[in-house]
Structures are given as C-alpha cells and as structure tokens.
Amino acid sequence: MREKILAYLEKHARIDLHDLAILLDADEAVVANTIADMEKENIICGYHTLINWDMTSEEKVTALIEVKVTPQRGMGFDAIAERIYNYPEVHAVYLMSGAFDFAVILEGKSMRAVAQFVSERLGPMESVLSTATHFVLKKYKDHGTVLVRKTKDERILVTP
Amino acid sequence: MRNMLSRKVTDIEPSGIRKFFDIVSEMPDAISLGVGEPDFDTPWHIREEGIYSLEKGRTFYTSNSGLMELRQEICNYLQRRVGVSYNAAKETLVTVGGSEAIDIALRALLEPGEEVLIPQPSYVSYLPCTVLADGVPVVIELQEKNQFRLTREELLDAITPKTKVLVLPFPNNPTGAVMEKADLEAIADVIIEKDLFVLSDEIYSELSYHGDHCSIASLPGMKERTLLINGFSKSYAMTGWRLGYAAGPDWLIEQMTKIHQYAIMCAPTNSQYAAVEALRNGDEEVAEMREAYNQRRRYLLKRFEEMGMPCFEPHGAFYCFPNIQRFGMSSDEFATRLLKEEKVAVVPGTAFGDCGEGFLRISYAYSLDSLKEALNRMERFVKRLDEAKNASAGAVDVEISGKEMDAGKADAGKAEA
Numbered sequence: 001m002r003e004k005i006l007a008y009l010e011k012h013a014r015i016d017l018h019d020l021a022i023l024l025d026a027d028e029a030v031v032a033n034t035i036a037d038m039e040k041e042n043i044i045c046g047y048h049t050l051i052n053w054d055m056t057s058e059e060k061v062t063a064l065i066e067v068k069v070t071p072q073r074g075m076g077f078d079a080i081a082e083r084i085y086n087y088p089e090v091h092a093v094y095l096m097s098g099a100f101d102f103a104v105i106l107e108g109k110s111m112r113a114v115a116q117f118v119s120e121r122l123g124p125m126e127s128v129l130s131t132a133t134h135f136v137l138k139k140y141k142d143h144g145t146v147l148v149r150k151t152k153d154e155r156i157l158v159t160p
Numbered sequence: 161m162r163n164m165l166s167r168k169v170t171d172i173e174p175s176g177i178r179k180f181f182d183i184v185s186e187m188p189d190a191i192s193l194g195v196g197e198p199d200f201d202t203p204w205h206i207r208e209e210g211i212y213s214l215e216k217g218r219t220f221y222t223s224n225s226g227l228m229e230l231r232q233e234i235c236n237y238l239q240r241r242v243g244v245s246y247n248a249a250k251e252t253l254v255t256v257g258g259s260e261a262i263d264i265a266l267r268a269l270l271e272p273g274e275e276v277l278i279p280q281p282s283y284v285s286y287l288p289c290t291v292l293a294d295g296v297p298v299v300i301e302l303q304e305k306n307q308f309r310l311t312r313e314e315l316l317d318a319i320t321p322k323t324k325v326l327v328l329p330f331p332n333n334p335t336g337a338v339m340e341k342a343d344l345e346a347i348a349d350v351i352i353e354k355d356l357f358v359l360s361d362e363i364y365s366e367l368s369y370h371g372d373h374c375s376i377a378s379l380p381g382m383k384e385r386t387l388l389i390n391g392f393s394k395s396y397a398m399t400g401w402r403l404g405y406a407a408g409p410d411w412l413i414e415q416m417t418k419i420h421q422y423a424i425m426c427a428p429t430n431s432q433y434a435a436v437e438a439l440r441n442g443d444e445e446v447a448e449m450r451e452a453y454n455q456r457r458r459y460l461l462k463r464f465e466e467m468g469m470p471c472f473e474p475h476g477a478f479y480c481f482p483n484i485q486r487f488g489m490s491s492d493e494f495a496t497r498l499l500k501e502e503k504v505a506v507v508p509g510t511a512f513g514d515c516g517e518g519f520l521r522i523s524y525a526y527s528l529d530s531l532k533e534a535l536n537r538m539e540r541f542v543k544r545l546d547e548a549k550n551a552s553a554g555a556v557d558v559e560i561s562g563k564e565m566d567a568g569k570a571d572a573g574k575a576e577a
Contacts, residue, residue, distance in 0.1 A: 008455075019459065019532075022458055022459050022462045023458060023459055023528070153199070155199070157181065157190070158180050158181040158184050159177070159194070160175060
C-alpha cells in the first residue's frame, strides 16, 4: 500500500484523498493514515511545486558545483555536507562516487550571486580542496517531468 | 458512364462512428471520451529502435511473412504469456494491424454463403469483412446480465449447418467484457463437436484486470482450430505503427500469407524492428500502463455509481459500457444531447451493433484530470435529466389530482341537482 501511494503521490501530489482511495481500491481513512504515518517517519519529506522558472519574469540561475574535500578525522563527509547544505541557496547536495566528492546544486538570483557564494562561502571552507562550477543553460526535464514539451492530445476525437 | 461500383461494397454501411466523428470535429472545445486508442506515447526505447532502424537504412521490404526475428519473438511472447507454442516459420504471420489479420483470415476461410458467428456489441469490422469475403454474418446478441460474455446456450442457438467460423472478440471493445478460462471451457467442446473454427481477436489481451488473460487456443484441442490475432497497438501504445500478427494452423497461415503477399507485400519494416524491441524489453511499461488504466477504470465505475448510472464491471480493455435505459432515450439521442449540452463526446453503443442500444461506450484512455472534468459534466447532465423527469412526473400527479377534483365537483353538482 505504501509503495502504491508513494508511486502515485510522487507525480500527483495534489490529488484529492477521496480520489486517491478510489484509484488504489483502498479505504479513504486507511490512505489518509498511511500518508500521515509516512509524513511522520520522514518518508514523505514535503510537497513541492515543480516550476518552470524560465517561463516567468523571475531571474534565476542554477549551477552545479563539483566539490572536492578532505574529510577530517572524526568529522567524515556528513559534517562537511551539513556545513554546505545549511545555506538556504543550496538546492541539493549529493555525495558522489568518482572524480569529486560532492555535487552541489545551487540556485542564485544572478551569476554574480553564485560566484560570490563559491568564492566567499564554499571555497574558503577548511575541508574544501577545490570547486568546479557549471552553470545550467537550459532545463529540459526536471523531477521526471519534461519542461519544454507542449502536451497536446493529437488523437482523432472519435475512433472505433 | 455505367455504374462502376460493386454492389457488395456499396451495400455496406459506413461505420456508425463516422457520423458521430463529423459532429464532434465541429466542436473544438469538446472533451472526448470517444477514442479507441491509448493516450500513452509509445515507450521511448521502442520509438528509438524505430528511428535507429531508419538510420541504419533498413528501408526495404522484409519477407512477406515478416522478419523472422520478430516472428520468433512473437512465439516467445505467446509461450510466455498464454502458454501456447507456435512454430515461427510456419504458424505466424506479421500483418498491418490486427485488422488486416481479421480481413485476410475471413477471406482465406470462407466459401460463399458460409456463416460467421459474430457476438455483438463488438468491434466494427467483423461484419463488413465477412460480407466482403462472401460469408454470411450471423450476429449473437450478448446480454448485460451475462456480463456480455458468450454463453454456451447462445452459441448453440446460433449454430446452423452452414456455420463455419466463430469470432471471439475478448477482452471486448466496446463492453470491456472478458471471457475467463471457465467461460471458454464452457464453449470449447461445442466448437469442437460442431467442427467450427475460431477467430480469436485478443488485441486487448494485456489489458486484463482480473487475473491474466486466457486464450482459447490454450485449451485442449483448440489450438488447431483457432487463429489467434493480436498486435502492438493497445498493449504497447503503438496504434499508428500499424502492426499486428496472426498465429494459427499452418494450412491457414499459408493461405493467408498468399493474400497478404498480393495485397500488402509486407508490414512496415521499421515498425517490425520497433516491435522486436517491444517484445524483448517492453514488459515493464505494459505493466505500468495496465496499472494506470486499472486505476482509471475504478475511478469511472465509482463515479457512475455515484451519479446513478448502472454499469457492469468491465474486466478488460479500456472501456466502460454504462446502461442508460432508465433515461428513456436512445443511445444516439443521449450521446448527441450530452455532446451539445455539455460538450462531452462518447460513442453510442449502437455503433457496435443494434444490441448496443441503451448503452454508451466510454473510453478511459485519458488522464485522470480529463476524466474528472468529463465526468463532472456528465453528472450535471444526468442530474438535469433526472430533475426534468421528476418535474414531469410531478406535473402528471398534479394533472391527475386536478381531474379528480373536477370529477369531484361534477359529482357534487350532480348531487345538488
């Protein structure tokens, strides 16, 4: 049941509980309780809106920053990650395998704001060895959703 | 110029759906629940295989029967999903959609005057294809009380010495009915005893919501008297690729291949390459689409129940077939008014045979949001019909009591006199 609810909510967070219960062939109260439990257990961590900011007048810049660090004794990667992810402009932080350690996704109001963050906040951190900043030029798909495609039903209206 | 046309063709009625399509296409803002094809795009890895085949220059004919690679995959699939084994080289034929297989099978099977049993409501092409093949269509009207399954008694009643072929269209378009194993077993011995041949159109086989699909070809003694027709349109959302297949006895496939060879040459090459990919790596997407359809099916049934529209529970395809008899209107009238008043297009049940009267075909190959909006409109429409009915019933009551009052007055007058 949990997996079924999650699979549906992941794409349609705003669905009415009553409708969701019908779709999953379950009791509405059971669905509501299961969701509440998963919220408490931090399995469901939030309900966000997927926005294509490029279509608005709001200026936003997204950057992907590769960060190499030296984990320190007694501190490990987690503590360094925490120092990075606590900044509100940091959108996501992942620990990576391969050539660098953290992938940091940053959202700033301008390139200058991003540059400032890297040079004044991230770069000077004691454990940070180096950074490489890549700016996002265009978002095609985000969170499993294609942002650039127009969705139009091209089927003939009535067919046998 | 003298009449150049064939009587056989001019006598055939155009599809009943056509008329409705003409009305709907003049209403650009109508929501349609009238589409008989999936709303999903063909899964990307399948499309990419089609593109890749073009890039590699595979733009030539394949062998008449289809790519051997594809026919082998079809056999693997049929073994895996319905438990029947076929010989790829002798017992399969790749066709231009399931429709072509229906047409050429009937042409290969029928002698003039031989009868074909066609359970209705069902897909629109069995009847005209029978006529074009000089056969005589004999309609079996399926009953809602039997959940639109074909029963042993109905079959026995329809058989005459001229009966040769039984069309078995399950899971069914437009009713969504399925024949489960027990239902098929109940008719199989009749088919064997009366020496009939079955054209089993299983194009919706992957869209079964109540346990796995059962093919009549898998029953003892039935493989040799069944042509199994299936394709990629519904299960893999590949309608526009026009690709289907037939699997059956070598003596029939051989003759069908001749017709196919002269009329068609071969099915589209790049569709065939895409289909190989679909059969090899498409099971997961098929399961996902089936789950999505099943969710919508439940949603529709619940909404029909809430608006007081009786509908038997369909176990297959992507259609509901609600009963509208209580509104005292023909299917055509109901559908036309629903379209004009609420701009929702559905298909009258009569498009699939006269016995579809009193029913509507409603497709749920749409997003939940579209379904919700369409059903809200439909609910409004049904509510208005019910209110009008109640109001007129009330008016009749008043009229009667008025008459009674007059009669009372008259009596009173008489008494006074």
